[in-house]
Amino acid sequence: MSRMQPEPDDFQQLRRLLALKRHEQPPPGYFDHFSRNVIARIRVGEPLRQVTPANRFFLDFPLLERLWSTLETKPLLAGAFGVAVCGFLTAGFLLSDNSGLVPNAPVGVLMPPETSHLVAVHPNSVGSMPFLDQAPGMLLSGTGAVDTIQVRADLFQQPRARLINFTLPNGN
């Protein structure tokens, strides 16, 4: 039958022998210089640590320092983190790239962010937008580049284009 707990005297001799280990001592005076050496080695490393911009940054953000040290020691985690960051960047880029276009528009519809002008442009007339040079309030109509556009001036005399009708003759 095996015992889980030893009797008190089972290892008495062994423990006596292990007492020998306590008498093993480093050379005399060894500990007189130990802490001095530690501090000297810290001093040698400290200036480097202080002038490094990365370390200065990490001092301000200790959470990031811990994240960095975690990633440093775990390459798999670092790889996964890198992939995740790249994924977020790519997704962000794609989303921001599409945000300026109105979906399902038959022609390019430009929506300048600073004004609320709405301009309808036929694909064949890109580069020639005569209505922008017209006097405020002028009504353009026809089957040319811009089919039907009403331009009027607002209170501050700025041209304002508004799409009011869009009909293509001959079913085009």
Add this chain to the structure above:
Amino acid sequence: MIMAEPASRKLPPNPDQAAQDPSPDPVDETELVKRARLGDLEAYDDLVRRYQERIYATVYHMTANHEDANDLAQEAFIKAFQALKSFKGGSSFYTWVYRIAVNKTINFLKQRKNRAQLSLDDLDFNAEHDPDLVALISERTPRREISLLELQEKLNAAMQKLSEPHRLVVTLHDVQGLSHEEIAEIMGCNIGTVRSRLFYARQQLQAHLSDYLK
């Protein structure tokens, strides 16, 4: 020797070390840690002096090599200083430094695996007069001095045959006199694991040293 904190910790069975290692005041230690975190190297020097012998001894008993123990103990204190910002005070500074030193040593031993070489410290003068050792030796051989050295080598060789966790438990408990609770905290395991490892390690040592034990 009384551990860093709390004040109610029990005394390990090492009267010689107790004489040269007075009990550190826990309040002072907290203050020293606080100052060291702000970069006060004098405060950190005080902390190093408090624990240098115990940290060195632990690393030495694990490696059985003075040069390695010297390097590792110093590196442990340097790393502890650099990581002081992350020290939350959940455990005592002493336990925290111990953990750093132990982890560093175990990593080192894993790399060293196949090139273990003993470089033992000398036995101090008191060894010849230690009642336990006198009793042990006198039963075996009258040539006490030679036998002590021989025993030292055999004991260290047997220790090196243990796995690192088992060697660590024997070192911390039977050599350095730490309690099971403290060892569990340092090793990051529960007390039951510490007890079972200690039992197994002693069994192994006893088997390796059977020629020198009755």
